[in-house]
Amino acid sequence: MRRMADSKALTPRAQDFSAWYNELIAKAELADYSPVRGCMVIRPNGFAIWEQMQAALDGMFKDTGHENAYFPLFIPQSFLAKEAEHVEGFAPETAVVTHGGGKELEEPLVVRPTSETIIGSMFSKWIQSYRDLPVLMNQWCNVVRWEMRTRLFLRTTEFLWQEGHTAHATEAEAEEETLKMLGVYRTFQEQYLAIPVITGRKTESERFAGAMRTYALEALMQDNKALQMGTSHNLGQNFAKAFDVSFQTADGAMDHVWSTSWGCSTRMIGGMIMTHSDDNGLVCPPRLAQRQVVIVPIHKTDSERGQVLEAANALATDLKAGGLRVHVDGREGIKPGAKYYEWEARGVPFRLELGPRDLTNRSVMLARRTGGGKVSLGMEGLAATLRGEVDQMQRGLLESARARREGGTLRHPKSKEEFVDYLESGGGFVYAGWCGDPAVEAAVKEQTKATIRVLPDTEFRVGDAPTRCIWTGQPAQYEAVWARAY
């Protein structure tokens, strides 16, 4: 009995975080390995989460004036080369198609690692006047980056994402857009994923290849490693110049547009897993759960079964009308306990147990995936009660994730030794002064494996900014957040 229980349980996080992560994904049936190295199959349970994310983000993009479009998978190889930094950054990780229809192609085609180039070439056709601006587009698509080492959801050769691409008449407008979308991501990640993020600027070493400035959102996972949850780039006029995206201004002059791009991907699913889940399996924030409530009917005899199932279905109908996503698990031949374990592993936020005793009492047993055991509830007003539970769990997940992050954060170490010790002993974010020298970044990485995740926005800082670089003791140019990262 003991052994059987063990064989069904996940490796505990404390024992081996990486094994736990992989086993959880298998057990919750979120994804599986493909026959092709480095690629993943997203299974229905995982894809449903992605669909919830897409729906929420897509609405937010449209609310901010963006339109969806679709640009092709294949990009002429020469396009990448038009922006010097861009080709240097992406060439090593592209997949290239050399043959089609049994013949060698005149020009090889790159499978898109991102679409700035093809979009730049199209924008140059479509944009003539300042009256055409701004152009605010987004596309949902797959991209391919030939990675050396992969990990389900966090880094795979092919992944799903959205990439927003915009063109503006002025630098200020482009910067505003870049920051606006960073804010949209932040709202989404806090309100839906329940993941607290730090926003800020990337340093030169982590700037997007071809961008003028890159901003990012960084979250801290349960193992105290940082995960980049999305990026937003002010591309300046770099791609506009490379692809001649120019327009006539109101006073008749010619200028190149200022463009932006921003993206976030299925990696967020990995971030969600590593932020909230526990040794029993996935914990899915209720706003993103395809099934917020699962009803498990309990019965002994056939007549009970009929009655209980009927009541369960009626309850489901009622709750659905009340705006909840509900599933009745009427499978036969599986004991209720087995169903409990299964739905817990899959991250369903709420379980309702409905049996003969409940029918007599006009009650139902509620079990929460996080934040408390079972309680008996009356049937009256249950939908409203559960909507309240959804909100409460959603807030609770964000709050506890924020508390955990702050617990794993060191602000302003007193010495270089304290800084290094913290990073080397499995600590999370460290806020410390930085003189701005890239060589310091490299040296810190060499010794501690930690990098500057972000130069944080003001609101994430506490107290007076450090005056000295933690590494060199020189005057600090920036306050930086350091961590080991995925």
Add this chain to the structure above:
RNA sequence: CGGGGCGUAGCGCAGCCCGGUAGCGCGCUUGCUUCGGGAGCAAGAGGUCCCGGGUUCAAAUCCCGGCGCCCCGACCA
């Protein structure tokens, strides 16, 4: 690309050292009994032992050569 590990039933593994009819657990199918925290019994289905050579009367097992995957390091959403 460097280091480590592993390829045997859907999944996890044993068997290999010491060659001789391919096994165990979970899962799956059918039936009966069960059902408020991972059910029990009974009967079944399911395998080119990663691939290709070689040695041998005989290879999952020994030898040679490939391939693949996972984990740990250098790059990356």
